[in-house]
Amino acid sequence: MTDKGTTTDTGDAADAAGTADPQAYVAQVMAEIEEEVRLRRSSGDLPPKLERELDELFLAHSPVAGRGGDLTEALRMVDAATFVDPVVPVASERAAGAVVKKGMRSLLLWYVGWITHQVSQFASAVSRSLHIVERRLKELERKVEVQRVPSAGVVELPALHRDGAWWVQPTLAAVGAATGRIVHAASGDGWLVRQIIAAGGDAYGVDPRPNLVEHGVLTVSDLRGEDVADHLRAVAPAGLGAIVLSGVVDGMASGERTQLLHLIATKLAPGGVLVVHSLSRSSWDAADAPYEADLAPGRPLRAETWRHLLDQSGYHTTVTIGPDDADYLVTAVRATVPPAEPTLAQ
Amino acid sequence: MSAAGPQGPPVAVHQFVPTLNPHDATGTHTLLLRDILRAAGWRSEIFAEAIHDDLAAEAYKHWMYPDHAAEGDVHIYQFSTSSAVAGFLAERGEPLIIDFHNFTGPEHFAAWEPHTEERAARAHDELVRLASRAQLGLADSRFNERCLQQAGYGRTTVIPVLVDYHRVGAPPDDRVAGELAASKREGGADILFVGRVVPSKAQHELVKALWVYRRLYDPEARLHLVGGTSSFAYLKALRGFVHELGLAGAVRIAGEVSDSALAAYFAAADVYLSLSAHEGFGVPLVEAMAAGVPVVARSVGAIRETVGDAALLLAGSDPLYTAAALHRVCTDGALRQRLVDAGRRRVPQLSLDVVAGQVVAAVATVAGTPR
Numbered sequence: 001m002t003d004k005g006t007t008t009d010t011g012d013a014a015d016a017a018g019t020a021d022p023q024a025y026v027a028q029v030m031a032e033i034e035e036e037v038r039l040r041r042s043s044g045d046l047p048p049k050l051e052r053e054l055d056e057l058f059l060a061h062s063p064v065a066g067r068g069g070d071l072t073e074a075l076r077m078v079d080a081a082t083f084v085d086p087v088v089p090v091a092s093e094r095a096a097g098a099v100v101k102k103g104m105r106s107l108l109l110w111y112v113g114w115i116t117h118q119v120s121q122f123a124s125a126v127s128r129s130l131h132i133v134e135r136r137l138k139e140l141e142r143k144v145e146v147q148r149v150p151s152a153g154v155v156e157l158p159a160l161h162r163d164g165a166w167w168v169q170p171t172l173a174a175v176g177a178a179t180g181r182i183v184h185a186a187s188g189d190g191w192l193v194r195q196i197i198a199a200g201g202d203a204y205g206v207d208p209r210p211n212l213v214e215h216g217v218l219t220v221s222d223l224r225g226e227d228v229a230d231h232l233r234a235v236a237p238a239g240l241g242a243i244v245l246s247g248v249v250d251g252m253a254s255g256e257r258t259q260l261l262h263l264i265a266t267k268l269a270p271g272g273v274l275v276v277h278s279l280s281r282s283s284w285d286a287a288d289a290p291y292e293a294d295l296a297p298g299r300p301l302r303a304e305t306w307r308h309l310l311d312q313s314g315y316h317t318t319v320t321i322g323p324d325d326a327d328y329l330v331t332a333v334r335a336t337v338p339p340a341e342p343t344l345a346q
Numbered sequence: 347m348s349a350a351g352p353q354g355p356p357v358a359v360h361q362f363v364p365t366l367n368p369h370d371a372t373g374t375h376t377l378l379l380r381d382i383l384r385a386a387g388w389r390s391e392i393f394a395e396a397i398h399d400d401l402a403a404e405a406y407k408h409w410m411y412p413d414h415a416a417e418g419d420v421h422i423y424q425f426s427t428s429s430a431v432a433g434f435l436a437e438r439g440e441p442l443i444i445d446f447h448n449f450t451g452p453e454h455f456a457a458w459e460p461h462t463e464e465r466a467a468r469a470h471d472e473l474v475r476l477a478s479r480a481q482l483g484l485a486d487s488r489f490n491e492r493c494l495q496q497a498g499y500g501r502t503t504v505i506p507v508l509v510d511y512h513r514v515g516a517p518p519d520d521r522v523a524g525e526l527a528a529s530k531r532e533g534g535a536d537i538l539f540v541g542r543v544v545p546s547k548a549q550h551e552l553v554k555a556l557w558v559y560r561r562l563y564d565p566e567a568r569l570h571l572v573g574g575t576s577s578f579a580y581l582k583a584l585r586g587f588v589h590e591l592g593l594a595g596a597v598r599i600a601g602e603v604s605d606s607a608l609a610a611y612f613a614a615a616d617v618y619l620s621l622s623a624h625e626g627f628g629v630p631l632v633e634a635m636a637a638g639v640p641v642v643a644r645s646v647g648a649i650r651e652t653v654g655d656a657a658l659l660l661a662g663s664d665p666l667y668t669a670a671a672l673h674r675v676c677t678d679g680a681l682r683q684r685l686v687d688a689g690r691r692r693v694p695q696l697s698l699d700v701v702a703g704q705v706v707a708a709v710a711t712v713a714g715t716p717r
Contacts, residue, residue: 022655022688029658029674029681036670045562051665054554054591061586062457063579180661236662237646269661 034179038202041222048222055234071134078130082123084116151227152251153292154186154209157283160327161247163191167329170320171244171275172199174331180241180269185228186248188212193223201242206231229260238269246277250284251296265313268334274315276306276330283326303328357418358389359713361445364429366394366405369574369602370542371507371629372426372447377404378508379422379445382702383709387716395429408434415440420713422484425449425473428465432472436479441712444476445484446494447507448626448647454546458579473497481712484705486627487648505704506652506696507627511636518610522603526570526614534566535676538615538639540608540630541622543575543599548663549584551621551644555668557591562666563673567596569619572611574602612637617675620644621663628652632696635689640682642671654695656688 040046047053086109090101159165175182175196184192187205189212196203204222207213213225224231228248243264249257264274278300284293301309303319307330310317315332322328361380367373376392383390391414392405406414408431421440423431426447435442452466477498485491486507494502530536537556541547549571556569575581581599588597600611618634620643628649634641641657643649650659658671658681675682694700710716 022684025684026655026658029678033667033670033674036674037664037666040562040666040670046558046666050558051554054557054665057590058550058554058583058587061583061590063583181664236644236664239662239664 030179034202038197041202042197049224052224071130071137075127075130075134078123078127082120082127084119084123086113086116088112149253149256149297150295152248152253152256152296152298154188154207154247155250155279155284155290155292155296156186156188156247157279157288157290157326160277160279160283160322161188161191163195166322167277167320167327168192168195170329170331171277172196172201174273174275175201175203175242175244178241178273180239180272182242182244183231183240184244184246185231186246187223189215190223192244192246196244229256229263232260232263232267235267237266238272240267240272241269242273242275243268244275244277249276250278250300251293251298253297257298257301261309261313265334270334270336272334274310274330274332274334276332277327278303278306278330279327280322280325303330306330357420357713357716358391358416359383359420359422359709360390360411360414361392361422361424362408362411362431362435363392363394363405363424364427364431365396365398366392366401367398368400371509371627372424373398373401374510374629375445375447375508376424377401378510378698379705380404382508382705386706386709388709388713393431395431420709422709423476425469425476428469428472432476436472436475442476442480443482443484443709443712444473444480444494444499445486446473446490447486448490448493448624449473450544450546450624454544454623455577458545458577462577470497482708484708487651489648489651490626503708505708506701507629508698508701508705509629509632509696510698511633511693511696513605514609514612514633514637516605516609518613519604519606522607522610523613526610529568530614532566534568535564535616535672536614537567537569537617537619537672538572538611538634539570539619540572540611540633541620542573542577543571543581543584544577545580546624547573547622548644550587551663551665551668552619553584553588553591553593553597554665555619555621555663555672556596557593558665559669559672560593560596562669564676567672569593569597570600570611570615571598572600572603572608608633609637612639615639617642617672619668619672620649621660621668622646622649623663625649625652631657632693636693638686638690640675640685641689642668642675652696654688654692656685656692658685 088105090098090105092098092101172195176199178201182196182201182203183206184196184203185206187193187207190205193203193205204224206224206226206228208227210225213223249260252260268274281300283289284300303321307317307319310330310332314335317330317332320329361376363372363376366376380390380392393408393411394405395408397405419440420443421435422443422445423435424445424447427449449469450466452463455463455466474497480499481501483494483499483502484505485494485502486505488504491502491504526536539549539552543549552569556567560567585599588594612633618639618641620628620631622644623646625647631641631643631649631652635653635656641653643653643657643659644663645659645661658675660667660671675685
């Protein structure tokens, strides 16, 4: 409890409180809060998937559209609400209340019933129309499905996606100054997340391969088994200090990659860092390349293409080619100008 | 320019507004501005598409304007949402000033109020449509000014919302103050948020933060949500969420309250917390600063401009971050005092007298000097 005026000073910022620079003081306080959060997360005081569970709990109370329900689910709700009942409940907490309500209901039923009958007819017609739309939509979906471009899988080489890989230290250095959370995707069992946390970063991992995530959760508190783009969509605008991508962009189709970059542009804080580790094309053609490489809808970009794309998007980009040209690392720092708010842009 | 000659009646500067409500920021701003315009020497009336019953004597329906029209009239449109008023003004020829308060984007309504989503989407089109008609765009923040410029407005200036923040210093409602004092005796911090219960204000994020805060730091903490609603689906979901988290005794959804009850809530608050997803200005933040309540807020829209350095600003609404920030503000005396002091320094910069002078000078560039 806080009694106004009877609080205590906390942390290093207390010393800075008396200084003349309010910005430095607030920055120090925020750094201490971030450290507190990091410690709380690593201590296991809260379930690692807490925020997601709270979100799901809230959405369970929202209308069907808020739950991301599909058309069939929405139609079930429409069907259930098609009949408008003119016989209103008459229960009351007061003794005479039920009698009065019942009398009013009897008096008004001829009128209310006439209205509700028409509303029910209208709702039935709407429901019928929607069922026809749903059937035709499903037919269309079946036809479109054969031409669908599959999502890219995670393409990793064991030698290049492990603790001692050459690109790990440059990545740790690049994200070391990030303010805010750091996400690694695809995080696998959390091998890089562990290293970022050990280096003092507030990191978590996202990976679309649930078996790897379940295995990693035993040693890393915050790993999320989700599609990377789906996860980023749920993150608050400018909510991330750094994003590390490894194994996820190499095989993406062009459109999928463009969408991901747009998402990153809105979720990365101004001054935030984007690190992309990608295999080279020669690694994909090697005999020991993983089977995901054959099944991917796209192929890796050349390092210079990444530089071109990111420079165009307002990043300051650095490219490092790995030994034997097997892979490369792109480090990009986002411009510090705040992103345009989506209010009017959309 | 001045449309009235030296011998003629004073030029009228009339305001148009989608809805005139007594307890929302735009309604309060419109009423205060009407008084300021009159005091400056202009004739001024309010015309609205919808008028709250309590203000029936203060305004006319917008379609009644032709009965009041006179040569030399200048119009100010308080733009805060989509409205039939926009189309009405677009068809007229009087010099027009857009006073832009921003509007909540359709994405915030999609899951909750599909009909409102459509209306919100129309607001942007109306803003663009009026750009060619407007001689001046007033924005209550630089954030809003950028929106005007993106929509094609050539001449713009920033003038804060008119806030009568003295109402938070009014004598508090005895009954509400008594109830809050009784709760406080049980221990625990009182966290306050003031704003309409709608998805964009993200009261559910406040509830999430409270749940974490109680679990990690302060098991007796309470959250007070003050403000009416126009989104009953969201309110219903919020109530269900509160109940399911076992917070029914810790979260008070007070609804719309009187000025004296609002003063009681501010007097009892240990911290003001805002996790809104969208804010064009944030009047309650100014009220919190005026009441000496430290502010913790998610930095979206114009919030950083409104609070200056008088708040702890969060990048997102992560409940653990928020809880840690709340804990820090509630337990760190130096930080708390610094935020309160900075708030008290910030408020005079937004005072009615200061802003009134700015707005009169801006209006005069279109309507001429009042006599």
